[in-house]
Amino acid sequence: MVNLTINNKKISVKEGTTILEAARQNNILIPSLCYLENVHVFGSCRICVVEVEGARNLQASCMVPVKEGMVVRTNTERVRKARKLLYELMLSDHPDNCLSCQRNQNCEFQKLGEIIGISKERFDGEMYMSKVDDSSPSIVRDTSKCILCRRCVTVCNGIQGVGILNAQNRGFRTVIGPPGTLALNTVNCTYCGQCTVVCPVAALQEKDSTQDVWNALSDKDKRVIIQTAPAIRAALGEEFGYEPGTLVTGKMVSALREMGFDDVFDTNFTADLTIIEEGNEFLRRVKNVFSGVPDTLPMITSCSPGWIKYVEHVFPDELDHISTCKSPHMMLGALAKSYYANKIGEDPRNIFVVSVMPCTAKKFEITRQEMINNGCPNVDAVITTRELAKMIKDAGIDFSKLEEDTFDNPLGLSTGAADIFATTGGVMEAALRTVYEVVTGRELPFDKLHVESLAGFEQIKTAEITIRDPVPEYKFLDGFTVKVAVTSGLAGAKKLMNEVAQGASPYHFIEVMGCPGGCISGGGQPRPTNDYIRQKRLEAIYKEDEGKTLRKSHENPFVMALYDEFLKKPLGHKSHELLHTHYVKRGIYNEYLE
Amino acid sequence: MDIQVEQCNCSELTEEEKLERIAEVIEDYRHREGSLIQILHLAQGIYGYLPIHVQKFIAQRLNIPLSEVYGVVSFYSFFTTSKRGKYVIRVCLGTACYVRGGKKIVERLHEILGLDVGETTPDGKFTLEVMRCIGACSLAPAITINDTVYKQVNPDKLQQIIDLY
Ligand code: SF4
Ligand code: SF4
Ligand code: SF4
Numbered sequence: 001m002v003n004l005t006i007n008n009k010k011i012s013v014k015e016g017t018t019i020l021e022a023a024r025q026n027n028i029l030i031p032s033l034c035y036l037e038n039v040h041v042f043g044s045c046r047i048c049v050v051e052v053e054g055a056r057n058l059q060a061s062c063m064v065p066v067k068e069g070m071v072v073r074t075n076t077e078r079v080r081k082a083r084k085l086l087y088e089l090m091l092s093d094h095p096d097n098c099l100s101c102q103r104n105q106n107c108e109f110q111k112l113g114e115i116i117g118i119s120k121e122r123f124d125g126e127m128y129m130s131k132v133d134d135s136s137p138s139i140v141r142d143t144s145k146c147i148l149c150r151r152c153v154t155v156c157n158g159i160q161g162v163g164i165l166n167a168q169n170r171g172f173r174t175v176i177g178p179p180g181t182l183a184l185n186t187v188n189c190t191y192c193g194q195c196t197v198v199c200p201v202a203a204l205q206e207k208d209s210t211q212d213v214w215n216a217l218s219d220k221d222k223r224v225i226i227q228t229a230p231a232i233r234a235a236l237g238e239e240f241g242y243e244p245g246t247l248v249t250g251k252m253v254s255a256l257r258e259m260g261f262d263d264v265f266d267t268n269f270t271a272d273l274t275i276i277e278e279g280n281e282f283l284r285r286v287k288n289v290f291s292g293v294p295d296t297l298p299m300i301t302s303c304s305p306g307w308i309k310y311v312e313h314v315f316p317d318e319l320d321h322i323s324t325c326k327s328p329h330m331m332l333g334a335l336a337k338s339y340y341a342n343k344i345g346e347d348p349r350n351i352f353v354v355s356v357m358p359c360t361a362k363k364f365e366i367t368r369q370e371m372i373n374n375g376c377p378n379v380d381a382v383i384t385t386r387e388l389a390k391m392i393k394d395a396g397i398d399f400s401k402l403e404e405d406t407f408d409n410p411l412g413l414s415t416g417a418a419d420i421f422a423t424t425g426g427v428m429e430a431a432l433r434t435v436y437e438v439v440t441g442r443e444l445p446f447d448k449l450h451v452e453s454l455a456g457f458e459q460i461k462t463a464e465i466t467i468r469d470p471v472p473e474y475k476f477l478d479g480f481t482v483k484v485a486v487t488s489g490l491a492g493a494k495k496l497m498n499e500v501a502q503g504a505s506p507y508h509f510i511e512v513m514g515c516p517g518g519c520i521s522g523g524g525q526p527r528p529t530n531d532y533i534r535q536k537r538l539e540a541i542y543k544e545d546e547g548k549t550l551r552k553s554h555e556n557p558f559v560m561a562l563y564d565e566f567l568k569k570p571l572g573h574k575s576h577e578l579l580h581t582h583y584v585k586r587g588i589y590n591e592y593l594e
Numbered sequence: 595m596d597i598q599v600e601q602c603n604c605s606e607l608t609e610e611e612k613l614e615r616i617a618e619v620i621e622d623y624r625h626r627e628g629s630l631i632q633i634l635h636l637a638q639g640i641y642g643y644l645p646i647h648v649q650k651f652i653a654q655r656l657n658i659p660l661s662e663v664y665g666v667v668s669f670y671s672f673f674t675t676s677k678r679g680k681y682v683i684r685v686c687l688g689t690a691c692y693v694r695g696g697k698k699i700v701e702r703l704h705e706i707l708g709l710d711v712g713e714t715t716p717d718g719k720f721t722l723e724v725m726r727c728i729g730a731c732s733l734a735p736a737i738t739i740n741d742t743v744y745k746q747v748n749p750d751k752l753q754q755i756i757d758l759y
């Protein structure tokens with residue numbers, strides 16, 4: 001432990017702690033801007049300056065580790081003046097249109113101004129040319145709002161390992177962005193949106209789709225169907241002041257009805273369906289490989305479109321490893337415009353499907369040519385959790401006063417296995433719950449059905465399960481040890497893919513989610529998303545799973561009815577047509593190869 | 595006035611040969627510290643400038659993001675991403691030259707050649723650039739054309755200088 005004094009308060013903290021962290025642990029709040037706990041400690045803004053006895057210059061407290069006997073003051077006239085000046089300089093070339101800005105009331109730069117107490121603008125600086133890049137279907141960059149904190153650079157290069165955003169040019173002309181004047185849709189951006197989660201201002205945002213949805217809602221001839229991803233219910237509440245980790249499933253459904261959606265479905269339903277299709281696909285691959293028929297292992301999950309775009313760009317020769325299953329919300333869209341349209345006697349062309357997703361890459365996914373059946377796109381619009389919250393507010397709904405409601409059937413019922421799709425390790429666990437039972441006739445032999453080593457936020461997690469006493473059809477698997485791996489975040493995916501590309505992967509089945517932690521911390525989730533909030537959302541998801549009577553996808557009665565009435569069998573003709581897809585090879589500058 | 599124009603024989607190489615040479619440089623330097631700047635510097639020597647496709651080539655070979663390569667290229671003013679002319683005219687805008695009319699010279703050259711700073715004439719003959727002090731302050735304002743230094747340049751005499759080329 002190290003002893004020091006901050007503002008006359010004697011404290012002791014762990015060695016290696018920075019002054020800023022030491023202060024926060026002791027409830028002394030030093031204003032900061034670029035610093036992002038456990039993610040980005042870079043020291044670019046210097047807003048966090050403090051006076052350290054014996055040091056001539058003010059010190060950036062987020063960068064300086066504590067020393068024994070240190071005497072720190074965080075609120076002297078000198079510190080406050082310096083902070084104010086730094087802020088005013090940043091403000092001098094920042095557009096002052098907060099009222100019409102997407103981040104109004106939810107902006108770290110604006111909030112900081114309130115803390116520091118700026119009443120009028122002293123400097124009138126030259127504005128850096130404003131450049132809005134809205135070339136991609138997912139992400140919009142507005143460089144005029146950028147305060148050069150470089151959090152996005154750290155996330156895009158370090159955590160995601162993609163490297164789209166970097167500092168370009170220098171001095172006053174510095175911009176954070178893709179190389180040169182290249183637009184986002186001409187580079188290998190995965191559209192994961194992790195940069196939009198950490199950006200403190202309105203410089204990086206999802207592309208707004210709320211107007212498309214309002215338009216559909218006010219079109220009398222359209223039947224507007226909405227579905228919500230597993231991760232929304234565990235995070236949406238944060239936008240309305242609830243504690244992180246509060247499940248708001250019932251209120252969310254009520255809000256959607258009040259907004260005028262004709263059917264409120266649950267993407268969880270098709271998460272269960274995915275497990276049936278993907279589980280069978282895995283078993284088909286294993287069977288083939290065992291009997292000498294050419295097929296590819298490991299199989300890798302396909303429900304994260306940011307991950308898919310990444311692998312298409314960076315490992316275009318390994319696409320056979322990716323499960324051919326569409327992501328769950330695309331499956332639901334495809335079924336809404338076929339199975340469900342038949343049931344209610346509606347022309348699929350009059351159906352408008354909206355997906356609420358924790359994800360910005362899904363906005364891109366729905367534009368893919370592979371996602372069209374019978375001339376209709378499977379899904380017509382994707383909005384993020386953040387956009388849904390805006391729409392609910394815009395609709396004048398007092399969220400906390402809403403009654404609880406439930407999803408519509410037949411595409412609304414789900415098992416606990418579908419809930420855990422929201423978190424890293426969840427898809428694998430859900431698949432194992434079903435595959436193990438199909439192969440052995442027995443339930444997955446773990447406490448509460450959880451595969452413990454696959455849960456949590458470690459970058460790469462693994463498990464091994466040995467098959468004993470299988471049912472006759474799978475006799476050939478007796479004694480076979482299935483090896484699985486799970487990763488979230490693209491830097492982890494890259495490690496596993498390098499092994500795959502070298503033919504050295506020891507695994508049979510791999511789950512990849514593009515965002516660190518999985519969909520609960522997706523690129524479209526409420527800001528901020530930090531370690532604490534991620535953990536709370538995770539706990540909420542497991543709670544939702546454990547609270548259900550049905551916890552295995554193959555127990556979902558509506559999924560079974562869907563097979564009886566319509567699909568006939570897993571991997572059958574109809575499934576192939578509606579629920580499965582293929583991938584394209586892309587160069588790293590977003591050109592099609594072949 | 596003696597004018598010697600240095601010509602790099604690289605310009606006689608074909609596109610493919612140039613890229614091949616750059617690839618060799620990359621292999622030589624890839625494991626050294628600070629190699630990116632070195633490689634870019636040599637690549638500019640070979641290719642003459644660093645257009646985006648050459649940067650892509652380097653990024654791909656080094657297995658690093660293009661945004662990082664471009665970040666470095668755009669940070670240092672000695673890298674250029676556009677093709678330079680046969681004769682590169684640099685106007686000194688160090689303090690002394692600036693005070694004694696460096697800016698005027700840029701304007702006059704703009705009138706004569708129709709170039710903004712950084713641009714090259716369509717026939718590929720002249721490129722106009724500016725630079726920091728070249729140490730000819732006592733005889734300001736100064737310009738250089740390739741390796742020849744012209745001191746105490748009178749803006750009205752610029753046409754005559756240009757006509758020498
Ligand atoms: S980014 Fe923040 S400070 Fe800037 S205009 Fe928007 S709300 Fe205001
Ligand atoms: S969306 Fe993802 S890949 Fe694209 S720039 Fe942002 S962090 Fe990088
Ligand atoms: S785009 Fe946002 S996160 Fe990136 S440097 Fe600018 S302000 Fe920071």
Ligand code: FES
Nearest residue numbers: 043045046048062
């Ligand atoms: S918060 Fe410490 S330098 Fe930005």
